[in-house]
Amino acid sequence: MDFFMQYLFLTLITMIASVYVLQKRGTKTLPPGSFGWPLVGETYQFLFIKIEHFIQERVNKYSSEIFRTSILGEPTVVLCGPGANKFVSTNETKLVEVWYMKTQRRLFNIPDRTHGAKPKPKPKQEAASAAPVKSLGILKPEGIARYMGNMIESTIHQHFMTHWAGKTEVKVYPLVKAFSLTLVCQFFLGLDKPILATEFDNLHSGIYSVPVNFPGSTYRRALKAAAAIREEIQFQIKEKIDAFSKGQVVDDLLAHVVGSEQGGKYVPKMAISNIIMGLMNSSYIPIAINLAFMIKHIGQRPDIYQKIVSEHADVTKSKGSGTALDWDSMQKLKYTWAVAQETMRLYPTAPGVFREVLTDITYEGYTIPKGWKIFWALVGTNKNPNYFPEPESFDPSRFEGNNFPAPYTWIPFGAGPRSCPGKDYVRFVVLSFIHVLVSKFKWEAILPDEKVSGVLIPTPTEGIPIRLHPH
Incomplete structure (x- = not known):
């Protein structure tokens, strides 16, 4: 208790001193707001109140x-709005740089940083970098289509044959979660079957959790899950090396990274496992959520369904029946992608990211001190009626032609040099899945008013049951 009181006293003194020093600088003024309760601040509200509500209450x-x-x-400092989106994305590495929460640092083995200090340089052979992954052509649109196009469509057909065929009703969300994990394991690891489903769920849940490591806590489960996933990826790395030694050809992402390493671009195996785990985590649940809610809204709107069916029929006619979608075909599915974008707007899976301030910043007449953190609210505009009239209505026309949102008003994959490297993968998978789905079924949502739970990540409470009508 004595230690707690001393810690509380020191925290209060530090916060008061920082405000006093800043105010003594003359014309510089802190942004409006409150630090909340001592020690805990507004962490509880941030983690346990829907992020849109947390932001909108304070904006109002x-x-x-x-x-x-x-x-x-x-x-x-929380920043939201088109101006903030442009400001942060165009000042990466100049005024701000990426900062990770403690949960992210521990789960993905990211080095600790304090107050803008650069981490101590590591020996060249130990440096961890995602650059080899980003530079691989397999993550570019043409690379995805070339290496994985047939595999993705084959996996989708197998999924429908196994889980949808012969059914009159299904729950969409658990099924698309299973599909997404299957595809993630194939695309990133080259495995025919999904693995560690519970572990990936626990890892995803633990990122935005209170970093308290006690039995039964969300964070403890996430730590155990990360260790298990990392161990499996380490095993798969050994398998890839063995395959290369035997002259075998393998095309999954992990094999490309390992092959790059063997070609002289050294990346330590632990760094590879952390990078791959991060990419798998960011590709698994988000795609499932987007597909699930997209299917729900299509099933509620015959007008949307008919437009999608017509668009896909035209693409099938031009490319030939039985031929997997390529990237050129994807460009023709403009309306389907507009439906996907409207789904992402209403059900965002990336609420925001943190940045650290490298030097005192003046923005909108306020000073953001060096060393402070910025929460860049990517969803800050999604339901703002100034940018999206009638924001709660599902209207894909917002993303068609001249109606497309103005620059920086909608950035589901971020913006600037650190935008999501998997955005083309997401597009390819979502459009391919819907392409096969509309060729096999017509459907309707059974619970159009189904509640959505989740604070930071939207989750359908009943799994989105639909009624199927096979063609």
């Missing part, structure tokens, strides 16, 4: 798209 209160708070023990 302070009449500003910039406000200060305290999250996870860090003085933090």
Whole structure:
């Protein structure tokens, strides 16, 4: 208890001193807001109130798209809106740089950083970098189509044959989760069957959790899950090396990274496993959520269903029946992708990212001090009626032709040099899945008013049951 009181006292003194020093600088003013309770700040509200509500309450209160708070023990400024999106994305590495929460650092073995200090340089052979993954052509549109196009469509057909054929009703969300994990394991690891489903679920849940490591906690389960996944990827790395030694050809992403390493671009195996685990995590649940809610809304709107069916029939006619979609075909599915984008707007899976301030920043007349954190709210515009009229309605026409949102008003994959490297993978998988689905079934949503749970990640409470009508 004495230690707690001392820690509380020191925290209060530090916060008061930082505000006093900043105010003594003259014209510089902190953004409006509150640091909340001592020690905990507004962490509870951030983690356990829907992120849109957390942001909108404070935007309304302070009449500003910039406000200060305290999250996870860090003085933090929340930025949202088109101006903020442009400001952060165009100032990466100049004024701000990526910062990871403690949960992310521990789960993915990311080195600790303090107050903008660069991590100590590591020997060249130990440096961990995602650059070899990003530079691989397999993650580019043409690479996905070339290496994985047939595999993705084959997996989709097998999925429908196993889980949908002969059924009159199915619950979409658990099925598309199973499909997404199957595809992730094939695409990234070259495995025919999904593995570690519970572990990937626990890992995903643990990222936005309170980093308290005690039995039964979400964070403890995530730590165990990360260790198990990392161990499996390490095993798969050995398998790839063995396959190369025997002259075998393998085309999954892990094999390409290992092959790059063997070609002289050294990346330590632990770094490879962390990178691959991160990519698998970010590709698994988000695709399942997007597909599930997309299928629900198509099943509620015959007008949307008919337009999608017509568009896919035209593509099938031009490419030939039985031929997998290529990237040129994807470009013709403009309306289907507009439906996917509207789904992402209403059900975002990436609420925002953190950045650390490298030097005192002046933004909108306020000063953001060096060393503070920025929560860049990627969803800050999604349901703002200033940018999306009638924001709660499902209207794919927002993303068609001249109606497309103005720059920086909608950025589901981020923006700038650190935008999501898997955005083309997401597009390819989602469009391929819907392409096969509409060729096999017509469907209708059984619970159009089904509740959506989840604070940071939307989850359908009943799994999105639909009624199937095979063609």
